[in-house]
Amino acid sequence: MNSHPFSAASCNCNINRLLSADDTFIFITGSQKQSDASAGKSYVTYNIRLGNIETKHRYSEFESLCKSFTRLHPTVIVPPIPEKHSIVDYAALQTRVKDDLPMVEKRKRMLQTFLNRVAKHPILGHDHVFHRFLESGVPWSDVLHSPPLSILPKNPLQMTFSNQSASTHGIINNVLTSHLIPVPSSAYLLKHPDQRFEESEQFTYRVANYMNNHLEKSQRKVIRRLGELANDYAELGAVYNGFSLNEEGEVANAIEKIGQAVDASYSNTGEMVTMLEGDFAEPIQEYAQFAQTIKQVLKFRHMKHAQVEMIEASLQSKKESLDILSEMEGEARRLEEAIAREHTIGRNAVDIDELNNGTVDADGNVLSPSSSYDNNPYASEHHHQYDQHSPLSPTTTTTSTTTSLSTPSRRRSRYAWSAPMQMMNAVGHTLQGLIDVDPVATRRNQIGKTKDAITVLEEALTITREDLAGISKDVQADLDRFQQEKIKDLKEILIAYAKAHIRYCQQNLESWQEVKTEINKIPDQ
Numbered sequence: 001m002n003s004h005p006f007s008a009a010s011c012n013c014n015i016n017r018l019l020s021a022d023d024t025f026i027f028i029t030g031s032q033k034q035s036d037a038s039a040g041k042s043y044v045t046y047n048i049r050l051g052n053i054e055t056k057h058r059y060s061e062f063e064s065l066c067k068s069f070t071r072l073h074p075t076v077i078v079p080p081i082p083e084k085h086s087i088v089d090y091a092a093l094q095t096r097v098k099d100d101l102p103m104v105e106k107r108k109r110m111l112q113t114f115l116n117r118v119a120k121h122p123i124l125g126h127d128h129v130f131h132r133f134l135e136s137g138v139p140w141s142d143v144l145h146s147p148p149l150s151i152l153p154k155n156p157l158q159m160t161f162s163n164q165s166a167s168t169h170g171i172i173n174n175v176l177t178s179h180l181i182p183v184p185s186s187a188y189l190l191k192h193p194d195q196r197f198e199e200s201e202q203f204t205y206r207v208a209n210y211m212n213n214h215l216e217k218s219q220r221k222v223i224r225r226l227g228e229l230a231n232d233y234a235e236l237g238a239v240y241n242g243f244s245l246n247e248e249g250e251v252a253n254a255i256e257k258i259g260q261a262v263d264a265s266y267s268n269t270g271e272m273v274t275m276l277e278g279d280f281a282e283p284i285q286e287y288a289q290f291a292q293t294i295k296q297v298l299k300f301r302h303m304k305h306a307q308v309e310m311i312e313a314s315l316q317s318k319k320e321s322l323d324i325l326s327e328m329e330g331e332a333r334r335l336e337e338a339i340a341r342e343h344t345i346g347r348n349a350v351d352i353d354e355l356n357n358g359t360v361d362a363d364g365n366v367l368s369p370s371s372s373y374d375n376n377p378y379a380s381e382h383h384h385q386y387d388q389h390s391p392l393s394p395t396t397t398t399t400s401t402t403t404s405l406s407t408p409s410r411r412r413s414r415y416a417w418s419a420p421m422q423m424m425n426a427v428g429h430t431l432q433g434l435i436d437v438d439p440v441a442t443r444r445n446q447i448g449k450t451k452d453a454i455t456v457l458e459e460a461l462t463i464t465r466e467d468l469a470g471i472s473k474d475v476q477a478d479l480d481r482f483q484q485e486k487i488k489d490l491k492e493i494l495i496a497y498a499k500a501h502i503r504y505c506q507q508n509l510e511s512w513q514e515v516k517t518e519i520n521k522i523p524d525q
Contacts, residue, residue, distance in 0.1 A: 015131035018051050019119050026050050026119055026134070028112040031104050044104060046111060048134065055136040062111055064140065065133050068149055069124055074156045074300040075474040076124060077482050079117035080289035082110040109278055110286065122481070156300065157183065157307055161467045161474075175460045180453050182314055184306035186299060191309055194472065200479060201298045208291030216288050219281050226273045233266035250522040257518040261511040268511075272504040279496035283489060294482070301468075301475050308464045315457040322450045329443060 018024055030047045045056040062081050069078040115134075118124045132143045143149065153159060160173045175181070240259030244252045 011126060011128045011131065013128065013131050013135075015050070015053070015134050016126060016128075018053070019125055019131075024050070024119065026112065026115040028108045028115075029054075031108060032056075044107075046108060048115065050134050053134065053136055055134060055138075057133070057140065059107065059111075061133075061140045062114070064144065065130070066114075068129055068144070069118075069127070070296070071152050071156065072127065072129065072148065073123060075161070075297060075471050075478065076121070077290065077293050077297055077478050078124065079114050079121075080286060080293060081114050082107050083285075083289070106277070106282065110282055113282075113286065153177070155183065157303060160463060161470050173463060175456060175463060178456055178460070180314070180456050181460050182307065182310040184303055184310055186303065188303075188306040188310075190302070190305055194305070196476070197298060197301060197472070201295070201302075204291055204294045204298065208288065208295065211284065211288035211291060216281070216284050219276075219284060223273055223276055223281055226269055226276070230266050230269035230273065233262050233269060237263035237266055250518075254515070254519045254522055257515045261508075261515045264511040265508055268504050268507045272500050275500040275503075276497070279500065280493055283493045287486065287489070290482070290486075294479070297475055297478070301471050304464065304468050304471050308461070308468050311457055311461045311464055315454065315461060318450055318454050318457060322447065322454065325443060325447045325450060329447065332440065332443070 027049045028046050029049050032045050032047070033042055034045055035042045043058050043060075045058050046062075048055050048057065059081075066078060066081050069076065118130055124130060129143060129149065132138050133140065158173060158176045160176070237259050240255055240262055244256035244259060246252075247255055
């Protein structure tokens with residue numbers, strides 16, 4: 001199995017050495033009621049002993065340890081602790097909950113089982129957080145506010161689980177904390193689910209439902225009725241004992257013997273109830289809680305798988321966006337080059353006659369009529385001739401008319417090309433200014449950001465895929481370990497159940513055989 005985040009396999013503290021011994025057992029030797037003066041409330045502490053080391057913890061600290069394990073090792077099936085009292089229990093018992101001796105004794109047994117299950121676990125038993133819980137003189141609040149618990153992320157999906165060096169294993173991954181990384185919900189439906197874990201999840205749901213709604217419920221009912229039967233036996237025994245006082249001789253002795261047998265049935269029934277609670281009902285209740293824990297572990301793996309699929313989808317979307325932006329950038333560049341070529345052609349294609357006649361300059365700029373006449377000697381000469389010989393010389397008139405007709409037509413052809421282009425350019429720049437101050441820079445900025453996002457998502461996808469493979473392996477390994485442990489425990493539970501009834505029946509048989517012997521002493525009339 002892969003190493004887990006923040007695992008302390010190399011821990012060499014005294015607690016770890018004690019737990020490594022085969023015959024090590026953790027005892028809860030007693031409980032004490034204590035008062036919290038600041039809060040004005042009382043609570044029960046449980047005395048824990050491991051070898052020659054003793055410490056005390058209250059129920060809420062056991063609960064905190066259990067939650068810490070879940071955060072530190074989300075792929076591990078953490079043993080459960082006894083459930084809290086329900087609101088109905090508190091309403092029924094009111095202020096006597098902490099003074100309820102059977103409840104305290106039950107918690108002692110189940111908390112002791114919890115500690116020993118943790119100690120035997122191949123991962124949890126080597127966790128230094130657990131060692132500090134068992135160490136005497138260590139305030140639990142100090143453990144909670146120190147590494148590794150103090151540096152854990154709120155979301156376990158931001159932790160790194162893939163095989164890395166021990167120094168970086170399990171730390172918060174900066175890539176996975178990026179806002180670009182999608183966070184799946186528990187309702188996410190996998191597109192490509194792993195059939196193995198789908199079947200494990202369905203099986204776990206069935207087991208949890210059956211244990212909670214059938215086996216545990218029925219067993220509690222039986223134990224409650226056995227307790228009521230024991231009380232009835234106690235009352236019935238007293239009745240028979242009183243009845244024997246009204247008779248004499250062998251009849252009185254036989255009736256008294258029946259009363260004693262009924263009293264023994266009361267005692268034996270109470271003893272069987274205690275055995276069934278400790279050796280059967282509590283383990284069944286524990287395994288019903290185990291089913292819920294397994295559901296949480298499978299849910300975490302499901303969320304990691306969902307995270308991989310969502311990163312894949314997000315990465316594909318970013319790549320498609322980059323393709324579109326790159327295509328737009330290419331089109332924009334080609335358009336710019338085309339416009340640049342048109343301007344270049346427009347500047348260079350100047351009519352040689354217009355240049356000679358002075359209607360345009362060497363750069364292709366259209367000149368005003370006055371400037372053309374001023375700068376063109378030929379035009380000024382004709383103008384002068386027209387002034388001197390205007391109606392008297394037909395030749396001059398014809399020449400002047402020809403010149404005056406040809407020049408405006410050439411000017412109009414130049415204006416017909418340049419004016420619409422200038423208007424279109426002006427309108428285009430105005431619209432661009434309304435839409436975006438600098439659309440080219442914005443588009444290129446989007447391309448840069450998209451490329452950066454793709455880099456982050458590709459790195460996150462590599463990490464999460466490796467994590468998913470490691471998590472799947474760890475979860476499957478712990479499921480296999482749990483299944484073997486469950487078979488062993490169920491065998492012991494069923495044997496204990498049978499032994500409780502055999503012992504109960506044997507004790508009652510002995511009592512009633514004595515009754516039969518005493519009744520046979522009554523003489524026949």
